[in-house]
Amino acid sequence: MRVPSPIMHDANDYLQIKGDDIVLDGKPILLKGAGLGGWMNMENFITGYPGHEFQVRAALKKVLGEEKYDFFFDKFLEYFFTEEDAKLYAELGLNCLRLPVNYRHFEDDMNPRVFKKEGLKHLDRVIDICAKYGIYTVIDLHAAPGGQNCDWHSDAGNDQALFFDHKDFQDRTVLIWEHLAKHYRDNTWVAGYNPLNEPTDEQHVRLLAFYKRVEKAIRKIDPHHLLFLDGNTFGGDFRHFEEPLPNCVYACHDYSNYGFPSAPELFTGTPEQIEWHKRSFNRKIEYMQKHKIPIWNGEFGPVYQNANDGLPNWEEINESRYKVLECQLGLYANAKTSWSIWLWKDIGFQGMTYVDPESPYIKLLQPFLDKKRRLATDSWGCDTTPVEPIFEPINKWMLEAAPALEHKYPSTWRGVKHISRMLRNCLLSECLVDEYASYFEGKSMQELDELAQSFKLSKCQQRTRLNDILKEDSKRAAV
Template identity: 50%
Template sequence: MAPSLEEPLDSQFVAPSKQRNINSILHVSGSDVLDGDGKKVVLKGVGLGGVLNQENFITGFSGQEHEHRESFEKVLGKEKADFYFDRLLNYLFSDKDAAFFASLGLNCVRLPFNYRHFEDDLNPGVIKEEGFRLLDRIINHCTKHGLYVILDLHTAPGGQNQDWHCDSGLTRALFWKFKDFQDRVVNLWVKIAERYRGNPVIAGYNPLNEPADPDHVNLIAFYDRIEKAIRAVDPEHILFIDGNTYSMDFTHFPTKFLPNAVYACHDYSTFGFPRGHIYDGTEEQKAKLRRSFERKVQYMRETGTPIWNGEFGPVYASSEENGETAEVVNARRFSLLREQIAIYRESDIHWNIWLYKDIGYQGMVYVDPKSPYMQLIAPFLAKKQKLCLDFWGCNDDQVKHIYDPFLKALKEMVPEHLQKSKYPSPLWSFERHFERVVREGLLSEYITWEMAELFVGKTDEELDILAGSFKFENCLVREELNKILSEDALRGINSK
């Protein structure tokens, strides 16, 4: 038999009376967020990606979460697959993780979750208690260590955007085309609001991560609807509202929108990725960073509402990248991060960096390359990197000779003026749409079975050891990243 879990997944919710340091529900006042005593609170924290919403670059698979889980169930059987994923989710964020995170002076966890934890597509609208047990376990840890939690629906039925991280298996956002999908999300949020109303540890509800509505009107109508539905059962908690087109566009939002709401942009910089330009910290580059951020938050500035940067952060190198050593690359990325945070600090911007724990791309904490898990999947990761299946952390130079002729032929078939007609353009080029469908979609779906086959024949004990590679005590800490985040968080505390 495998050892027992560090804590049971069905642990009961900790009552508000057990909370430390957080004893009142946050609310919006003008451009500030205040606690029950009228004290200003600036939320600074992290996105807990990879736990209740699996993403391929975080734990190493290719494609989308439901494909990853289906492949494991096929090769292991449902019972063993469930056992493995239960262990993995448990070890990805434990009490030790929450204690470490709080020790840095950070105060907020954004908790992304997949709707599939709460309902089955073949049984829509019937909410599963298991989803709440998963949320409660993490909220318990945050409660114990005085951390606010923002609940984030990262994956909605039908897909609220066109990308792989909404786990739809499609390249179209059908959420905006079918009322049934929207009804299910409203129903889910009502149940969530009923569950957590009156709980001061919950900073608020983030109804949809990175929505991308091509028509720009369905999103506004949905936000108006979801606000009324949530407020009917929980009139107190803040709503954290993402902008359209991956949280970067507020141009179609009404001048006066929702009460007690914080508006969210996501502020990734191309300087922070292998495919982006090199960041040298020039005045021109700093000005570009500022212009990009100010464009995204213009709506908040004009309406005098709080600003929340719900996601940002560079990718870090673990080996040579574009002809430079990992040390040189990462020094540039840390410099970029410092500059971004300095911009946010000027206006007391609320922020949650992406992300807390992974296999080495962005995590504040990451899995040891010498761990059993990383040793097992190392050949698979090398192949995935070579094929450039993982947009988040690869440069596609190695596959250009394969795809460029195909792309050239396709572009000759499509009139030039129509190559920019597919939403979201100009954010995504013709080439970007192509690689999403062919590499990150179809090819990744095939290749994800290779990873699953590495787990064939593993006993419960072996599966537990592999999942245990993600335990805090078995992971490595990205010291410089944590130093940057902690310095900013503690500066805010010490200045009060």
């Protein structure tokens, strides 16, 4: 592969689309990598806090004060991904890193349209480090003003995608992308821009209108970079999409039910289980195949158990989930799909690398993490068994009182998930934010630095079996 220069401006030095391929100077390339979730868009299951990012940041600022708060988060962002991470990433054969970002790094709700000078500090740093190791990056707006989806990771604090109800939120988002396009238009190591992560537009047409608008706005400034456009309803629904926009890659997300505690059974690779995965994936990529355009799977991947979860067969469960992953990677290879697994680093739930259980951060927060697990406060992949006897009568009562809950958008959630989302994942979880912050009270600068250093790769562990599977798949070249 010819290595592009970040200072050249010829169109062939950027990744482009040619038919159903992503190409560099006319030669096909498959983008394979992971998402850097939990970094510039934090998520509760990734780093252990409750509630939403904006809530826990406010609580920590109150406990630590402005100076210590700024110091801790600057160090956290620094240590979370360093040159050491990029070196291992490249050694695994991965060539693209998806960078989820929160709009709050660039502007404040109380001071909109005024871009923070320090907002691009760590984004620039990681993009430059990745370029040094031949790794492309995709900038992903994971949390847009107003919340582009109805789930916790859009950091809106509610269950409504208000982004689609208020033009002002959309206007601000366009300005953010114009700001980013001006800054990165000459950087050929940026593969492209992912304008909205997992949108949930109940009307289906507002998302398409926004995509057309943001594409035009970006192209006026930056005509070369790819756009990665997620399907509606968390990246799974393209039924209402029209003709593809130029030089755009359409992105699905492909999580398997068999990769989570709620799995109907262990995945053993039966013909029926494999066929289920084929149908699920083919439905998500039907639009791309119809229009003969490239496929990018922006998120997928199982979660994993450990010895402390109280499951005697936890190792057997993990092995079945690795088989799920291998099954999916085989399907992606057959469909010539670029992919970005979720995720690179966390505190031990899903990451390719994870914080050592003996680290200062985990040892400090272990009682709180155990409490969160017992209460099933996190939405993502948690085991709800401990709380099901409590919630069964609540679910029954609410569904009898309001049967429409079963059909509330997104209907794939069903009524029980909507109830747990509001009562546990929002109300209960956000009421634990101050308790989480209290663990940091009185910490010195040195102690805060040691806590942040827990996320340095040299102090983390690797999920070796997972990484071996991904490394083996990375050897498959574009057809």
